[in-house]
Amino acid sequence: MDIVIRNGTLITLGGIFSADVGIVGERIVVLGEELHGKMELDATGCYVLPGGIDPHVHLQMPVGNYVSSDDFASGTVAAALGGTTTVIDFVEPEPGEPLLDALEKRRAEADGRVAVDYGLHMTIPTWHAAHPEALDTLSEVVAAGVPSFKLYLAYEGLRLDDPQLYRVMKAIAGVGGLPIIHCENGPLCETLRAQAVAQGNTTPIYHALTRPPRQEAEAVSRAIDLAALAGSPLYVVHVSCEESMLRIQAARVRGEPVYGETCPQYLLLNGMALDLPDGERLVCSPPLRTEEDNEALWGGLAFEDLDVLATDHCPFTAAEKSGHADFTTIPGGLPSIEARLSLAYHFGQRHWMTLERWVEVCCTNPARIFGLRRKGQIAPGFDADLVLFDPARWVTIQAGRTLHEQVDWSPYEGMTVQGWPRDVLSRGRVIVCDGEFVGEQGWGRFVLREQG
Ligand code: MN
Ligand code: MN
Numbered sequence: 001m002d003i004v005i006r007n008g009t010l011i012t013l014g015g016i017f018s019a020d021v022g023i024v025g026e027r028i029v030v031l032g033e034e035l036h037g038k039m040e041l042d043a044t045g046c047y048v049l050p051g052g053i054d055p056h057v058h059l060q061m062p063v064g065n066y067v068s069s070d071d072f073a074s075g076t077v078a079a080a081l082g083g084t085t086t087v088i089d090f091v092e093p094e095p096g097e098p099l100l101d102a103l104e105k106r107r108a109e110a111d112g113r114v115a116v117d118y119g120l121h122m123t124i125p126t127w128h129a130a131h132p133e134a135l136d137t138l139s140e141v142v143a144a145g146v147p148s149f150k151l152y153l154a155y156e157g158l159r160l161d162d163p164q165l166y167r168v169m170k171a172i173a174g175v176g177g178l179p180i181i182h183c184e185n186g187p188l189c190e191t192l193r194a195q196a197v198a199q200g201n202t203t204p205i206y207h208a209l210t211r212p213p214r215q216e217a218e219a220v221s222r223a224i225d226l227a228a229l230a231g232s233p234l235y236v237v238h239v240s241c242e243e244s245m246l247r248i249q250a251a252r253v254r255g256e257p258v259y260g261e262t263c264p265q266y267l268l269l270n271g272m273a274l275d276l277p278d279g280e281r282l283v284c285s286p287p288l289r290t291e292e293d294n295e296a297l298w299g300g301l302a303f304e305d306l307d308v309l310a311t312d313h314c315p316f317t318a319a320e321k322s323g324h325a326d327f328t329t330i331p332g333g334l335p336s337i338e339a340r341l342s343l344a345y346h347f348g349q350r351h352w353m354t355l356e357r358w359v360e361v362c363c364t365n366p367a368r369i370f371g372l373r374r375k376g377q378i379a380p381g382f383d384a385d386l387v388l389f390d391p392a393r394w395v396t397i398q399a400g401r402t403l404h405e406q407v408d409w410s411p412y413e414g415m416t417v418q419g420w421p422r423d424v425l426s427r428g429r430v431i432v433c434d435g436e437f438v439g440e441q442g443w444g445r446f447v448l449r450e451q452g
Contacts, residue, residue: 001037008043023384026427051085051385053366056310066331074406076115082338083421085385088119095127114444123150129164145448154186173232180235183219202326204280208271208287217243233257240286242296260306298351313337315407346417371449384428393420
């Protein structure tokens with residue numbers, strides 16, 4: 001054995017039990033007792049979990065005049081320190097750009113820089129949806145390891161109308177792919193935003209007030225119905241409110257293959273904070289909601305109405321967020337790539353989450369849904385992506401101190417959580433040791449994913 005993790009408490013799909021984990025090369029080869037190897041890590045007092053998988057991040061992503069402040073290097077180091085060993089980011093083709101060219105370009109930005117393994121989702125923007133021949137290469141995109149496709153119902157240049165949505169979903173289903181979708185009613189939001197600004201309602205709280213829960217739920221319902229008509233499965237990203245979750249629940253009761261994702265910000269933060277000092281930092285879409293929504297989404301995550309806890313990590317600096325004449329020009333997005341596992345552990349215990357469910361929504365389900373065949377479980381044959389999680393360690397979240405995200409603030413600033421990753425392994429290599437990054441940029445690889 002090259003590495004043995006000894007005396008840990010394993011959290012797996014099959015339950016919670018004490019065992020040693022034996023690793024040869026990049027893979028787990030055996031779970032057992034009294035295993036020995038060239039290197040032994042003592043996990044006494046720690047939980048051992050599969051490496052976290054964050055299937056929704058935006059690293060060095062251009063948004064209008066801005067670029068999200070974590071690049072592929074800094075963002076994946078922060079991910080590793082937080083116990084996340086695989087991230088899935090996005091390819092966003094330019095109008096007229098072939099999908100495979102855009103994929104190659106995005107991979108060139110990440111390869112050689114990422115500290116952990118990564119995958120990519122392919123965005124189908126408006127231009128490509130409007131030019132059916134642009135979709136001729138979908139099966140080649142799937143063959144290149146990208147079987148999930150990002151669709152939008154909001155934002156100029158990205159938004160698909162109903163016929164486009166139907167046609168694109170049908171094409172994706174035809175190649176065995178999975179559409180993942182941002183559900184907000186874009187044209188309605190644009191109308192409400194213009195109206196607010198015209199009435200002089202320009203402060204950040206109007207960002208939330210002009211994107212109400214019901215318009216998101218309407219878009220969720222429409223996506224679900226069009227997916228059913230197109231014979232396609234569906235994954236709804238960043239579900240922010242109870243009303244949207246109920247639409248997903250109803251589809252699942254009908255037996256439809258609809259998955260739901262939420263994010264820490266929709267479980268822990270309140271939209272009224274947009275009205276407080278520095279409220280503009282909290283601008284993201286969909287917007288932060290109410291405490292009732294927080295509670296409903298925790299329940300959904302715990303009791304299987306939702307499947308995945310991702311982050312939608314998309315940081316902008318305090319300076320980039322501030323000084324805007326009105327809320328419509330504030331770059332949208334929040335950081336949370338590093339604290340996801342710990343926030344879910346600490347606050348999850350207060351919201352019906354079992355340890356098994358915690359691991360399921362942060363690790364196992366994203367691997368299963370997104371075709372990461374060798375990740376998300378602690379079992380022989382799987383990649384030795386592992387987290388030794390110390391449930392006794394208290395950490396007060398502070399940007400630039402306890403966090404390593406390349407951004408000068410955190411929406412969780414000052415919150416204290418108990419439970420933090422101690423050591424992290426990526427494919428059989430220790431990349432975090434006692435809370436310090438000891439890996440290397442460029443260690444991470446592009447993972448070829450297989451759907452279905
Ligand atoms: Mn989105
Ligand atoms: Mn996003």
